Each structure stands twice: as structure tokens, then as C-alpha cells.
Amino acid sequence: MWRRVTSLSTVIGSSKSSLLNLRQAGVNFREAFSSDVQTSAEGRISPKGKTPFITFVLGGPGSGKGTQCARIVETFGFTHLSAGDLLRHEISLNRENGAMILNTIKEGKIVPSEVTVKLIKRAIESSVNDKFLIDGFPRCEENRVTYERIIGKEPNIVLFFDCPQEEMVKRVLSRNQGRVDDNIDTIKERLKVFKTLNLPVINYYAEKGKLLKINGTGTEDEIFERVRPVFSAWRYRSKHFGLV
Ligand SMILES: Nc1ncnc2c1ncn2[C@@H]1O[C@H](COP(=O)(O)OP(=O)(O)O)[C@@H](O)[C@H]1O
Ligand SMILES: O=c1ccn([C@@H]2O[C@H](COP(=O)(O)OP(=O)(O)O)[C@@H](O)[C@H]2O)c(=O)[nH]1
Ligand SMILES: [Mg+2]
Known part of the structure; x- marks a missing residue:
């Protein structure tokens, strides 16, 4: 099971208290906010020569991933992918994979991992930013690997917007x-794929202490107030400890 992060909704005030609340909520900070992470065999992927800070944003279709990502970009300067x-x-560029991608999306299935990962890699490498929200990926274990x-x-870190099925529909x-x-x-x-293939990935990150489960019900503002402490804590740490 993922770790419950319900206390996030009560986190208000200074970034220091946000850090404490998040720690109580079971977030592994050494892991989550460390810049001491492996880089690929090809070397560091950020153009600034810094290892980028990557947040995966997960949740079922309609759980509010894109909406909340826009708010995080606005407030914390992340690049939204x-x-x-x-x-x-x-698809719109009519690339060689376009028809295959369109059919897969129409069916609600998952596009082959290599295709999606190459697009993400290219987007990270062509950005001057070093902090990213990767929204709606990975959708299955094979994507993750x-x-x-x-x-x-x-x-x-990994955010998970938890929202009831009827609300998502x-x-x-x-x-x-x-x-x-x-x-x-x-x-x-899509809901079936989410339950059978995406939830195991979410559980994987919960086991690793990287998952922040956010209650995805309520108004956009209310949800953002649950998200804000996560990134306030990250900003506090990066400012005071020099980590990404
Ligand atoms: N808290 C909310 N309450 C009601 N509608 C919302 C809320 N958050 C997002 N929406 C709307 O629900 C739809 C799906 O949101 P979106 O952010 O695209 O979800 P996702 O990216 O997870 O599929 C959009 O039309 C969006 O404007
Ligand atoms: O890593 C990904 C992301 C998306 N998709 C496909 O694109 C569709 C729409 O994804 P998106 O994240 O835009 O949908 P949302 O969850 O935001 O409604 C999915 O149902 C999949 O068919 C995929 O195959 N791999
Ligand atoms: Mg979306």
C-alpha cells in the first residue's frame, strides 16, 4: 500500500514545518530530495551539467494532473512535460509513429515505452530548466523500467492524485x-489500464518512500494547497542545503 499523506492538507505556515509534516507523512527525504543520484551511461542529461530534479505526476484520467502541473509551473518554475x-x-506532426500512437490512444492502451521515453528524453535535453514535472508517465512497470x-x-519524488472514479469520469x-x-x-x-497497470507502479514508489499521495477531490485551489507544501519543502531544502 502507498503511504498516506493526508496530513499534507493540514500543512500550513513555514517551510520548516512543511518539512516536518512531510517527514511524518513518511517521505524519505534523503532519497527524495537528494541530487546525489545516478546518471545515465551517456552522462548527465541536463544541459546545465546538473542532474535534473524530476517529479513524476500520476493519477487516473481526469484526476487533475495537468491542472495541478500548470499551478506548480506558475508558482515554482518547473517545466511541465x-x-x-x-x-x-x-500525431499532429504526422511523424512515422503518428498513426500507431493515434490508434493506441483511441483504444486507451499504452504506447510502446521506447517511443514515449525518447520523447521525454529529447524534451529534457532541449530544455534550459533543471526541474521537471513528468505528467502521466510511467503508466506501467515496463514504462518505468x-x-x-x-x-x-x-x-x-512522485505525486499521486487520488480521486474517486465517478469524479474522474x-x-x-x-x-x-x-x-x-x-x-x-x-x-x-483507460480506467482499467490505470487500475491494472498504473497502480502497481504507484505502489512501487510508495514502497521506496518516494510517493506523495494527494487527495484529488475539492476545488483546484484546495488541491493546490495540498500540493504547495511539497514544493515549498523542496525549495527550502534546495536553498539551505544547496541540493537541486
Ligand atoms: N478540482 C477540480 N474540480 C473540477 N474540475 C477539475 C478539477 N481539476 C481539474 N478539473 C477539470 O477536469 C478535467 C480534467 O483535468 P486534467 O487536469 O486535464 O486531468 P488529467 O490530466 O489528470 O487527466 C479538466 O477539464 C479540468 O479543467
Ligand atoms: O506515457 C504515456 C502517456 C500517455 N499515453 C497515452 O495517451 C493517452 C492520454 O494520456 P494523458 O496523460 O494525456 O491523459 P490524462 O490521464 O491526462 O487524461 C493515454 O490514455 C495513453 O493512451 C501513453 O501511452 N503513454
Ligand atoms: Mg492530462
């Missing part, structure tokens, strides 16, 4: 972005 957006961009093999490091059906997968049939498949 949505795996789904990177894949949709490939392929990422670690190609990128050469694990994420520093309601949000997706009213998203109105013209997405080919925002229909009831594909949503059913």
Missing part, C-alpha cells in the same frame, strides 16, 4: 478539448 501532450504532438534504463535515474466527459479518447468507451478502458 505531459507524456500525453508529447504523444499528441507526434525503460525510463530508468534510458534516462539512467529514478525520479526524485465526470471531469473527463466535460473536458471539451476534442480529444479522441474522452468518450465513455475509451474512458472505461
